[in-house]
Amino acid sequence: MSEPLISFEPATGEELWRGPVSDVDAEVEIARRAWPEWASKPVTFRTETLRRFVDRVKAEGEALADLIAHETGKPLWEARTEVESVANKVDISVKAYAERTPNRRIEGAMGLRNAVRHKPHGTLAVLGPYNFPAHLPNGHIVPALIAGNSVVFKPSEKTPAVGAKLVQLFHSAGVPQEVLRLVIGGPDTGKALAGHEGIDGLLFTGSARTGLALNRQFAGQPGKMLALEMGGNNPIVVWDTADIRTAAILVVQSAFLSAGQRCSNARRLIVKDGLADALIDEVCNIANRLIVDHPHADPAPYMGPVIDNEAADGLTESFLILMSNGGQVIRHMTRPVANRPFLTPGIIDVTAMRERPDIELFGPLLQVVRVGTFEAAIAEANNTAFGLSASLIGGTPQLYDQFWANARAGVINWNRPTNGASSAAPFGGIGLSGNHRPSAFYAADYCAYPVASSESDAMRAAIGVGLRDPEGSQLVTKKYL
Numbered sequence: 001m002s003e004p005l006i007s008f009e010p011a012t013g014e015e016l017w018r019g020p021v022s023d024v025d026a027e028v029e030i031a032r033r034a035w036p037e038w039a040s041k042p043v044t045f046r047t048e049t050l051r052r053f054v055d056r057v058k059a060e061g062e063a064l065a066d067l068i069a070h071e072t073g074k075p076l077w078e079a080r081t082e083v084e085s086v087a088n089k090v091d092i093s094v095k096a097y098a099e100r101t102p103n104r105r106i107e108g109a110m111g112l113r114n115a116v117r118h119k120p121h122g123t124l125a126v127l128g129p130y131n132f133p134a135h136l137p138n139g140h141i142v143p144a145l146i147a148g149n150s151v152v153f154k155p156s157e158k159t160p161a162v163g164a165k166l167v168q169l170f171h172s173a174g175v176p177q178e179v180l181r182l183v184i185g186g187p188d189t190g191k192a193l194a195g196h197e198g199i200d201g202l203l204f205t206g207s208a209r210t211g212l213a214l215n216r217q218f219a220g221q222p223g224k225m226l227a228l229e230m231g232g233n234n235p236i237v238v239w240d241t242a243d244i245r246t247a248a249i250l251v252v253q254s255a256f257l258s259a260g261q262r263c264s265n266a267r268r269l270i271v272k273d274g275l276a277d278a279l280i281d282e283v284c285n286i287a288n289r290l291i292v293d294h295p296h297a298d299p300a301p302y303m304g305p306v307i308d309n310e311a312a313d314g315l316t317e318s319f320l321i322l323m324s325n326g327g328q329v330i331r332h333m334t335r336p337v338a339n340r341p342f343l344t345p346g347i348i349d350v351t352a353m354r355e356r357p358d359i360e361l362f363g364p365l366l367q368v369v370r371v372g373t374f375e376a377a378i379a380e381a382n383n384t385a386f387g388l389s390a391s392l393i394g395g396t397p398q399l400y401d402q403f404w405a406n407a408r409a410g411v412i413n414w415n416r417p418t419n420g421a422s423s424a425a426p427f428g429g430i431g432l433s434g435n436h437r438p439s440a441f442y443a444a445d446y447c448a449y450p451v452a453s454s455e456s457d458a459m460r461a462a463i464g465v466g467l468r469d470p471e472g473s474q475l476v477t478k479k480y481l
Contacts, residue, residue: 005184007161010073010305010341011294017071017161022183027152028198031123034178035150039120043097046146050090053142053173057087064165068134069295071159073304073341074258076295085135085423086166092423092441093143100444101147113455118448120148121225122200125193129205130307131261133159134166139423139439140203140227141166145175147447149200154183154193156206158307201225203446205263205439208360208386208432215435227437227446229428231263231360232388234418235381237403238271238279239374241394248282250393251366254417256290256345259303260364263433264389264411264419267361269368270380276370280347283366284331287345292336305341306363312341315363319346322367326353333365358384374399378406388429389418410438 007017038046057064061083068079101118108114124144128137133155144151155163167182183193194202194214201224204214211230218226236254238247254266271279293301306312312335319333333346349368350356356367371377374395381390381403389411392403400414410429411421421427421440428438437446 005157005160005186007071007159008308009070010307011070013340017164019160019164019184021185021189022154024183024185024189024192024196025198027181027183028123028125028193028196030178031150031152031181032198034176035120035123035148038145038150038176038179039148041148043146043148046148047090047094049174050093050142050145053170053175054087054090056169056173057083060169061087064134064162064169067165068162069304071161072130072133072307073295074261075297075301075304077300078258079295082132082135085132086138089135089138089142089423093146093443096441096444097143097146097448100442101448101450110460111456111458113453115453115455117451117453118147119451120144120448122149123198124149124151124225124447125196125199125202126151126153127190127194127202127204127206128153128155128159128163130156130158131258131263133162136205137163138166139443140205141170141180143443143447144203145170145180147444149447150179150181152181152183152193152199154185154190157186157189160184199224201227201446203227203439205229207231211435212432225437225446225449226435227439227443228435229263229437229439230386230433231362232386232409232429232433233267233358233360233384234264234386234389234391234409235268235270235384235407236266236391236393236418237377237381238269238275238393239377239395239399240272241275243394244275244278244282247393248279248286250391250415250417251279251283252286252290252345254391254419255366256287256303256364257417257419259306259343260345261306261362262419263360264421266391266418267365267367268380269366270377271368271370272374272377273370273372276368280330280349280368284347287331287347290345292342292344303345303364305337306343307341309339309341311363312343315343315346315361315365318357318359318361319348319365321357322348322350322353325355326350327367328352330368356383358386360386374402378403382406382408385432386429387431388433389413389421391416391418410434 065079104116291301328349331347390409391413426438426442427440
């Protein structure tokens with residue numbers, strides 16, 4: 001018998017939850033048997049079931065937020081916003097399903113109809129991340145269920161308690177237990193689920209390393225859907241603005257919200273030389289005031305810990321590597337609580353570095369690059385294999401048009417943070433950030449496939465060429481002299 005999976009609170013190190021590792025074969029088989037009946041239900045039945053799920057989320061919202069805060073370490077106020085996103089997802093997904101996968105009919109001659117409808121894929125696997133352990137997998141699960149798929153969901157091994165609670169809320173709302181299955185386990189369990197022949201597709205949010213491995217694995221399986229969202233090395237460009245204070249606030253929000261653990265957080269601040277000193281001073285002033293504390297602290301913190309000591313150690317090591325390779329420290333990243341993964345915001349100027357690492361440093365670590373021209377700023381923004389989000393702060397409408405046209409990203413903002421994207425819009429990136437399967441409002445696209453039909457109430461058919469005459473002696477053809 002395998003060891004149970006245990007979840008620990010990042011802020012305290014105390015055990016929060018434990019549960020047995022799942023049998024992937026059994027869970028996939030249950031979901032496969034269940035999906036035809038679920039798919040045969042009217043879409044109105046499925047959507048009303050999910051509206052009851054919204055009621056359950058709202059009824060238990062505070063308990064869910066408290067659990068998210070304990071298991072991820074994010075401040076309670078932020079966990080509450082995640083719960084709101086979970087509840088809001090259903091109405092958005094219902095609207096998206098109607099707009100993105102509508103039934104269409106085109107009338108033709110003699111009663112002929114050409115129709116387009118959509119079918120579910122079958123059984124979809126969902127692999128969830130730890131940074132938004134309810135909201136992000138929910139963003140896959142809800143549209144998948146509306147479309148008529150059954151789902152096998154594996155939460156991150158770092159946040160299994162939230163994953164289990166989310167599934168329990170679906171079941172209590174009337175989603176059949178066989179239709180939505182929970183798989184608990186570590187990386188090996190995730191690999192077994194992703195490689196299972198019984199799934200018809202995989203919806204993934206996580207690291208680029210894992211996403212690339214999945215992309216290679218699915219390359220030989222064109223019949224299976226694969227949707228990847230893999231984070232980013234996101235730029236925020238600050239240009240020609242007199243409002244340094246507001247620009248600095250937008251930079252801090254972009255870089256340090258959620259302790260830097262959003263895939264859309266800014267990792268690189270690209271700033272015009274003439275603005276750099278004043279902007280960096282103001283960013284540091286604000287960063288110095290940010291409260292870093294446990295999620296239920298009073299006063300409320302802006303940042304909690306990162307997910308665990310392993311993540312904190314990796315970020316600290318990355319900061320030291322940047323220092324040793326030419327980075328100039330602007331604000332040191334520190335560990336204020338011994339043996340716990342709390343980190344203060346780190347800021348480092350990497351302008352002089354010959355080779356800057358193109359990786360996603362998933363935490364409160366901001367790299368600064370100074371440039372002289374706007375063209376150099378755009379080139380530096382695009383100096384990455386990722387392409388999730390990018391923001392321009394300041395500038396003119398003409399400069400924003402230039403930035404929008406040339407920045408390589410799936411989310412491009414002006415005078416707004418790089419993070420906090422709307423669920424009513426598509427969310428996804430290019431390059432190492434995704435495989436052109438954006439989520440949020442466009443999740444409906446990868447949860448069902450279009451079927452074209454030519455239909456007529458009565459049979460009509462004729463063959464007008466290439467037949468012998470009724471006597472069977474001659475071909476019916478025209479003779480040309």
